[in-house]
Amino acid sequence: MQHSLILNQSKNNWDEKDKAMILAFIEYIFTILYINKPVTIKLDDASEDNEEVEVKLNLRLTYVDLDTRVIIIYCKNRGLLDILRSIAHELIHIQQKDLGLLNNTVNISFYLPTPNSEGYEYEYEAYGLSGIIVRNFRAILNGKDNE
Ligand SMILES: [Zn+2]
DSSP: OOEEEOOHHHOOOHHHHHHHHHHHHHHHHHHHSOOOSOEEEEESSTTTTOHHHHHHHTTTEEEEETTTTEEEEOOTTOHHHHHHHHHHHHHHHHHHTTTTTTTTSSSSOOOOOOOOSHHHHHHHHHHHHHHHHHHHHHHTTTSOOOO
């Protein structure tokens, strides 16, 4: 399956170490999540040139469109591990869709939901699982089983 990763090198200025880490993480996460169609992950620096999603992105650091399967992550002034966690978080929502979990959810809001919001459990899962995935990835990088 051919996923797309748009690094936006000219804006984000990744160094070689960052780039290697991002690529290793993407490779890792697609081996552990159930994703059944290609996904595009775009690492952007800021919102100016993203007119069509700018409103939705206002005050947000990430965005996922479950229909087009495009994930946009704002990277400006953020640490790399935080960015990786965001990638994991949004990919978990894609996995939820591919597992058919979101089919009966009419109006899901993944942004600042309260426990009474529709789909709260999916947001809760995305936050928890993304933290675990990044932690495990770091442990593998460090050659340890636990940290
Ligand atoms: Zn979410």
